[in-house]
Amino acid sequence: MGQLVEGVWQDTNTREVNRDGQFVRNASPFRNWVTIDGSPGPTGQGGFKTEAGRYHLYVSYACPWAHRTLLYRSLLGLEDVIDISVVHPVNMENGWVFDGYLGATPDRIGGARFMHEVYTRAEPGYSGKVTVPVLWDRATDGIVNNESADIIRMLGGPAFRGLARTWVDFLPADKLDEIDEINDYVYRTINNGVYRTGFAQSQQAYETGVAEMFEAFGVLDERLRDRRFLHGDQLLESDLRLFTTMIRFEPVYYFHFKCNVRLLSDYPNLRRHTRDILNLNGVRGTVFLDHIVDHYYLAHRRINPYGIIPAGASVDLDGPDWGPDEGQEIAAC
Template sequence: MADSAGQGTTSYVEADGFDRDMNYLDDRITRNGEQWPVEPGRYHLVAARACPWASRAIIVRELLGLQDVISLGTPGPTHDARSWTFDLDPGGRDPVLGIERLQEAFFARVPDYPRGITVPAVVDIPSGKVVTNDFPQITQDLFFEWRDHHRDGAPDLWPDDVREEMESVMERVFHEVNNGVYRCGFAGSQRAYDRSYARLFDALDWLEERLADRRYLMGDAITEADVRLFTTLVRFDPVYHGHFKCNRNKLSEMPVLWAYARDLFQTPGFGDTVDFEQIKKHYYVVHQDINPTGIVPAGPDLTGWGTAHGRG
């Protein structure tokens, strides 16, 4: 079974009900790299706006001002068992790579690539080959390896003075929140679902408390940790609350997290990269086992994202 972000495969395990395949093409683009050196204009980031893991890379690219350095390809919100497709582009082809399916770039690198065709993926434009689809490493390298090309005033997404604590926070957010919603949605038994539900809301309560006395997860400035949490929070009410049965309460009913999420949404680089219609269409159409009718719900009302947050 492919999860809703097309991130490899999932399997049911009794303890948690869900296991994410984290095996990726893990080459890296580095400043001193021989095969894949940092080089403006050479690489194409393929990242669907519907996917929370890919959205991280889109946001970080925007925050760091890398738009003119690394081009962006955005597949449509739905995919079949084979691959994400570029159905939003004229002629159904990515205008930079000239391909209809992201699968073509994976096969150019590894013929008959056997794993999931996932986003985000960074493609070497001259060869048409995928360099990496290792989503946590991609955003880290956009910060550390592409620093010479960041815009003036770009945020320090990996500050030295809180690095150790930040990595601990991100680890908990990944397992309990980012992955936690999927663990609920893909639970293979009532027991697995109940355990996953409790873990998710324990973590959300912890975040509600943590953010009560600080503007962002690590203090007064946006970091990578905020990017990683935001992409789940922005999908919570439109998708995870109903579709994945994460329904103890809505995000909009958690006053601190709701204000925090709106604060980020209204920050350039965050909300302006979000497409709620694509997000809803992706989950409700692709997940035929969870939503066999393919009906995409009309709600919820999302106008609240633009309201004052009071976090400044």
């Protein structure tokens, strides 16, 4: 994957596997917040005031973490407020690049060739991973935040409420504790769990990850037995954070990351939840299966050295299995 070392790109291992062979994700280093008046947010420094057109998102359509931010941008109608640059889905020895792939774009801020140049533009001596999403600030010519969990709370919070075309409260105050509890569980067992399984370098690490993942599938399937969404009838943050992993399960994680204990169809309520969110207004336009499939099977050469894409990865999201039920309400709220 590579990383920056004192501002110089190195095609070296990012060392996210511990001695037991378990994948451990490094923390995101840029944690500033956009606020209404530019005062400091929960972490980082202040100086990032709400302004239409000031902020820019760097994303990959392949990446589930970046996908979260695209969902919020679409569902809240912030497309005219925050523009985007989209990297090529296959990140190899130079990391994420801006190149000619259908749906990808140039770097619309600084004309960078590589995403690591965006990081060194913000911090010339930066050391660490180069990830997406990145929320960029035109005014300070730097990175506000590169943690997806923070970015979606900014987009869905007070800072952008007055700029949203379609306001939806994905984080109601009376549900905050319950949302945080579900988020933590889903992150540990599923969002990051697929990577703990797919990037495991020991049998024990793999078996631990896959067992916890499918146990969580069962828990969530039961939770969804008598409710449309994870917290009831209202689409909330936890649902969207779960969705970006589950929409990738059949085409990539089941095969590529050996998450093949059971099919998603063996969890009818969890699959229905995924399908329901897919068919909400504004969601399908954020799902790019060509980027998703090519990224996982072509970029992860340690796992798939010959870049072979299995036949089962060709999931038809436009077919009847993934379309809305007859008469299904497809409005977001």
